[in-house]
Amino acid sequence: MTEQIENWLSAFDLDMSLSPHVAAVIERLPGQVRDDLMNDPAFRMCDYEPGAGVVMHVPVSLPTPGAASRSVVLKRTLRHRPTSFVRWLIAHELAHAHLRHGGRWKGEDPEFAADALAAEWGFPKPY
Numbered sequence: 001m002t003e004q005i006e007n008w009l010s011a012f013d014l015d016m017s018l019s020p021h022v023a024a025v026i027e028r029l030p031g032q033v034r035d036d037l038m039n040d041p042a043f044r045m046c047d048y049e050p051g052a053g054v055v056m057h058v059p060v061s062l063p064t065p066g067a068a069s070r071s072v073v074l075k076r077t078l079r080h081r082p083t084s085f086v087r088w089l090i091a092h093e094l095a096h097a098h099l100r101h102g103g104r105w106k107g108e109d110p111e112f113a114a115d116a117l118a119a120e121w122g123f124p125k126p127y
């Protein structure tokens, strides 16, 4: 699985400081969630270095019929944060992608849902 994940991740060309964290989170996702993301050809992940004058280009693929395309964008400044924070944030963003920015059920707050899923996957929000 690790090799499959690494092959899949290599297409996104993530920064060296972040890709091992992303791989570690993907590896711990429940199989059905990981498949949902890895089998979606429209799913994208990218990172960028925030700073003055930086224009961020988010790669967006054409949506497949019936499904909005999903992307996760990570700031490279994350690398300065503790591992528990980095992995929680990645899990939180992947949860949004999995839930298509909605809740787990109608009316649930999407932020609450993303934190709840991240915690369920082993990445609770650090305080």
Ligand SMILES: [Zn+2]
Pocket (backbone or CB within 6 Å): 092, 096, 110, 111, 114
């Ligand atoms: Zn969020």
